[in-house]
Amino acid sequence: xxxxxxxxxxxxxxxxxxxxxxQKVKGALREGRKKFSxxxxxxxxxxxxxxxxxxxxxxxxxxKFLSADVINISTSTSSxxxxxSLIDTLKNLDMMHPDVIVLRHPCEGAPHTVLPFVRAxxxxxxxxxxxxxxxxxxxxxxxxxxxGSLERKKITIVGDIAxxxxxxSDAILFKKLGAEVFAYGPSTMMPRYPEAMGxxxxxxxxxxxxxxxxxxxxxIQLERQNGKKTFPSVRxxxxxxxxxxxxxxxxxxxxxxxxxxxxxxGVELTNDVIxxxxxxxxxxxxxxxxxxxxxxxxxxxxxxxxxEELAVDGKGQ
Numbered sequence: 316x317x318x319x320x321x322x323x324x325x326x327x328x329x330x331x332x333x334x335x336x337x338q339k340v341k342g343a344l345r346e347g348r349k350k351f352s353x354x355x356x357x358x359x360x361x362x363x364x365x366x367x368x369x370x371x372x373x374x375x376x377x378x379k380f381l382s383a384d385v386i387n388i389s390t391s392t393s394s395x396x397x398x399x400s401l402i403d404t405l406k407n408l409d410m411m412h413p414d415v416i417v418l419r420h421p422c423e424g425a426p427h428t429v430l431p432f433v434r435a436x437x438x439x440x441x442x443x444x445x446x447x448x449x450x451x452x453x454x455x456x457x458x459x460x461x462x463g464s465l466e467r468k469k470i471t472i473v474g475d476i477a478x479x480x481x482x483x484s485d486a487i488l489f490k491k492l493g494a495e496v497f498a499y500g501p502s503t504m505m506p507r508y509p510e511a512m513g514x515x516x517x518x519x520x521x522x523x524x525x526x527x528x529x530x531x532x533x534x535i536q537l538e539r540q541n542g543k544k545t546f547p548s549v550r551x552x553x554x555x556x557x558x559x560x561x562x563x564x565x566x567x568x569x570x571x572x573x574x575x576x577x578x579x580x581g582v583e584l585t586n587d588v589i590x591x592x593x594x595x596x597x598x599x600x601x602x603x604x605x606x607x608x609x610x611x612x613x614x615x616x617x618x619x620x621x622x623e624e625l626a627v628d629g630k631g632q
Contacts, residue, residue, distance in 0.1 A: 318436050320427060320437065325451075327492065333452060334460075336609045361374050364390045369603065377611055413435045424443075445480050447481050450481050450575050452610070453602045454481075459492070461595065465492040468493075498515070524565045558572065566593065571593050572596070
């Protein structure tokens with residue numbers, strides 16, 4: 316894997332390799348090991364044109380735990396504020412010889428656009444409404460860890476599907492792994508052709524409750540709605556499309572709840588849901604760090620070195 320731009324880039328074989336290695340990384344991190352020499356001498360640049368907490372921090376930690384030199388660039392203090400184009404920004408960064416550029420950008424296709432102009436590997440950390448492949452990976456790893464397999468599992472994504480890169484990426488990867496993917500949300504937040512995403516649209520939350528083995532809740536993507544009013548009120552949205560205590564009690568015993576974050580308490584889900592042992596949201600964050608450590612190792616051609624270090628006893632170098 317030279318780059319990671321889309322969930323389409325992830326084969327079942329690659330996913331299984333990432334899953335197995337991520338499990339070992341999580342085990343090592345839980346035992347207190349926070350330093351590997353895998354990417355010593357490598358440079359990772361995190362270039363984020365949109366706000367981020369989990370993804371950016373996760374990539375930063377992943378690089379540092381692997382002993383890479385990590386540079387975080389905030390576009391609010393970069394030459395972008397002076398009018399420099401995306402391509403020129405990337406070309407200038409590339410001349411400083413980074414090995415990996417982790418890019419988040421509000422425009423769909425940005426990672427594909429810059430690819431011909433750089434020598435560094437590109438990892439897409441989210442491009443507009445389009446793709447977020449590492450989120451799909453950590454969601455799939457979290458679910459496989461819980462269920463053992465995604466084969467024939469029914470996974471429902473609830474919320475702002477039309478504007479969600481997470482929904483698109485998840486749908487692609489989940490289907491590759493044998494799951495059925497459904498969606499539920501306001502009609503104003505549904506894509507025009509949901510079948511093109513490989514998803515089936517449900518008509519009620521009761522149906523979501525009836526069939527789902529896993530429910531992934533999404534926040535309302537207000538920043539991507541261009542000021543359009545797509546729902547009457549937050550209160551009404553929460554009542555119709557949010558997961559609360561009563562709906563939680565109606566779920567099948569094995570059904571679990573996920574959210575890519577950031578979540579809005581009282582909107583997509585209530586405090587009772589967040590505190591429930593059905594909810595895997597914080598497990599997703601832990602898994603995200605391990606997955607991104609594996610991805611950086613894989614992109615840099617150091618996955619075997621990571622496996623060797625994981626096999627060695629000890630808690631650091």
